[in-house]
Amino acid sequence: xxxxxxxxxxxxxxxxxxPQGKAVTGSMKNLGLSEIQNIRIGKHISLEIEADSEAxxxxxxxxxxxxxxxxxxxxxxxxxxxxxx
Amino acid sequence: xxxxxxxxxxxxxxxxxxPQGKAVTGSMKNLGLSEIQNIRIGKHISLEIEADSEAxxxxxxxxxxxxxxxxxxxxxxxxxxxxxx
Numbered sequence: 001x002x003x004x005x006x007x008x009x010x011x012x013x014x015x016x017x018x019p020q021g022k023a024v025t026g027s028m029k030n031l032g033l034s035e036i037q038n039i040r041i042g043k044h045i046s047l048e049i050e051a052d053s054e055a056x057x058x059x060x061x062x063x064x065x066x067x068x069x070x071x072x073x074x075x076x077x078x079x080x081x082x083x084x085x
Numbered sequence: 086x087x088x089x090x091x092x093x094x095x096x097x098x099x100x101x102x103x104p105q106g107k108a109v110t111g112s113m114k115n116l117g118l119s120e121i122q123n124i125r126i127g128k129h130i131s132l133e134i135e136a137d138s139e140a141x142x143x144x145x146x147x148x149x150x151x152x153x154x155x156x157x158x159x160x161x162x163x164x165x166x167x168x169x170x
Contacts, residue, residue: 007094009092009129010129011129011131021130024130024153024154025132027153028149028153031148031149031152031153033145033148033149035134035135035136035145036132036133036134036145036146036149037132037133037134037135038131038132038133039130039131039132040130040131040132041128041129041130042128042129042130042131043126043127043128043129044094044095044096044126044127044128044129045106045109045124045125045126045127046096046123046124046125046127047110047121047122047123047124047125048121048122048123049120049121049122050120050122051120060118060120060121061121063116063118064113064116064118064121067116068109068112068113068116069109
């Protein structure tokens with residue numbers, strides 16, 4: 001069994017309003033950082049997974065994202081896998 | 086002025102307990118994904134920034150992270166910058 005580290009990003013879909021991001025974009029102005037725009041806020045998830053191969057690990061992470069980590073109606077996800085010692 | 090896209094990860098520090106991650110790790114078992122371990126959950130933030138150079142953009146994003154996006158007592162952050170059209 002090999003061990004892999006997965007780094008997953010779960011973000012609100014582009015066509016969906018992100019009120020938290022909008023609010024933080026407004027706060028940037030008050031901080032004197034008005035050159036910062038279009039903030040969108042999602043989740044970053046890191047996890048470890050044991051699997052025989054990278055393909056198996058990738059399939060399992062995909063299953064975890066679809067069934068638990070992301071709400072596919074409102075969110076999209078992407079991830080990277082990396083083998084660890 | 087050039088436009089840059091910043092992708093920021095804000096994660097709970099390693100030495101700090103992440104109860105949300107722990108809870109989700111437990112849920113993985115119920116989903117039949119017990120090979121997934123050590124889940125940690127943080128924020129992923131994407132934003133656009135206008136700046137003269139990548140160095141300026143990087144300094145501004147760093148300032149935004151320190152002053153608003155991350156709580157440095159409990160969280161650490163990292164980001165990547167990419168120039169967009």
